Amino acid sequence: MKDTIIKKFSVRELDAELFTPFTISSGSHKSLENVLFTLEAAGGLKGYGEAAIATHITGETRERTVKSLKRAGELLAGRDAANYLGALCALEEALDGNRAALAAAQMAVLDLATRLQGISLWKFFGARVPELKTDVTVVIGGAEAAYSFTKKMRAAGFHIFKVKTGSDMDEDFRRLEAVRKAAPASAIYLDANCAYGAKEAEKFINALAARGIRPQVLEQPVPKDDIEGLAYLTRRLPMPVCADESAYSLDDVFRLIRTRSVSAVNIKLTKLGFLRAREVWALARAAGIKLMMGEMLESELASAAAAHFAGGLGGFDFIDLDTPFFIKDSGMRGAGFLSGDGIYSLDGVKAGIGVQPAGGK
Numbered sequence: 001m002k003d004t005i006i007k008k009f010s011v012r013e014l015d016a017e018l019f020t021p022f023t024i025s026s027g028s029h030k031s032l033e034n035v036l037f038t039l040e041a042a043g044g045l046k047g048y049g050e051a052a053i054a055t056h057i058t059g060e061t062r063e064r065t066v067k068s069l070k071r072a073g074e075l076l077a078g079r080d081a082a083n084y085l086g087a088l089c090a091l092e093e094a095l096d097g098n099r100a101a102l103a104a105a106q107m108a109v110l111d112l113a114t115r116l117q118g119i120s121l122w123k124f125f126g127a128r129v130p131e132l133k134t135d136v137t138v139v140i141g142g143a144e145a146a147y148s149f150t151k152k153m154r155a156a157g158f159h160i161f162k163v164k165t166g167s168d169m170d171e172d173f174r175r176l177e178a179v180r181k182a183a184p185a186s187a188i189y190l191d192a193n194c195a196y197g198a199k200e201a202e203k204f205i206n207a208l209a210a211r212g213i214r215p216q217v218l219e220q221p222v223p224k225d226d227i228e229g230l231a232y233l234t235r236r237l238p239m240p241v242c243a244d245e246s247a248y249s250l251d252d253v254f255r256l257i258r259t260r261s262v263s264a265v266n267i268k269l270t271k272l273g274f275l276r277a278r279e280v281w282a283l284a285r286a287a288g289i290k291l292m293m294g295e296m297l298e299s300e301l302a303s304a305a306a307a308h309f310a311g312g313l314g315g316f317d318f319i320d321l322d323t324p325f326f327i328k329d330s331g332m333r334g335a336g337f338l339s340g341d342g343i344y345s346l347d348g349v350k351a352g353i354g355v356q357p358a359g360g361k
């Protein structure tokens with residue numbers, strides 16, 4: 001049998017504790033509860049993929065994702081990993097209704113294919129940008145917590161703070177002032193995760209400006225179907241307005257671009273899988289739309305895969321791949337190319353994603 005034929009697969013739960021709950025306006029993660037998907041080729045090489053379960057955002061559950069990944073494994077067994085595009089297309093058809101599973105299965109195929117080729121996933125996607133520095137998220141909580149977290153992460157070397165807002169406006173003002181006080185020269189991104197109406201968002205941004213706080217990007221200020229609200233804010237606000245929840249499919253992004261409703265799009269592999277994420281990248285680049293690379297709550301494995309994708313293709317204005325810093329020990333090894341101040345040094349990775357579970361090879 002050829003060494004590149006996919007021989008085995010496994011699906012297991014990937015659990016880990018967090019330092020602090022990851023809370024946004026639409027819900028909260030108290031721990032990491034993802035799924036690990038492993039493929040093994042006849043020659044013994046393995047490829048790994050991670051499914052990020054974010055039920056409060058996508059409606060997808062872990063139970064269903066485990067089932068989908070078992071189906072993906074059966075579909076892939078016997079296929080030649082060297083024909084990775086054939087495998088990715090087959091998964092696209094089979095797993096369209098469960099994007100977390102789609103992303104994980106495609107991640108494992110690409111990890112295996114690039115390990116077999118002896119190149120990194122970053123090289124595979126084009127090797128454009130060797131280093132990416134991520135922002136770090138200030139989750140929803142009190143102003144005191146925002147202050148001490150920002151202070152700590154600023155001291156660790158972070159200088160872009162993505163502040164989650166949208167639970168309580170007065171508290172959000174206090175939190176943003178706390179972030180600015182803790183890191184005066186740092187950049188601020190805002191992400192409301194659908195919490196406002198368009199007029200309310202405009203008021204919020206104007207009130208922040210009056211306090212001297214000018215975010216560099218405003219992500220998903222309004223509910224996902226409020227495309228008019230996005231368009232209104234894109235026309236009225238000085239900073240890019242970025243679609244995240246509103247950009248869940250290729251069709252969504254077509255529509256957002258055609259109607260000139262946003263000036264930036266957040267690409268997440270968990271929303272789109274790798275093939276369509278690549279298509280969204282091309283569409284956005286052609287239309288002059290800015291790009292954010294984002295993720296759900298993901299370990300070093302899926303975060304690094306997203307970094308390879310973004311650094312390989314290039315052209316990303318905002319990098320939001322910080323969730324490994326919220327996880328105590330995901331059990332993943334090899335991620336030394338992600339430094340304590342949030343820099344992914346992708347040109348240091350020899351093959352594949354470069355991250356595997358402890359004991360894996």
Ligand SMILES: [Mg+2]
Pocket residue numbers: 191193219220244245266294
């Ligand atoms: Mg977001």
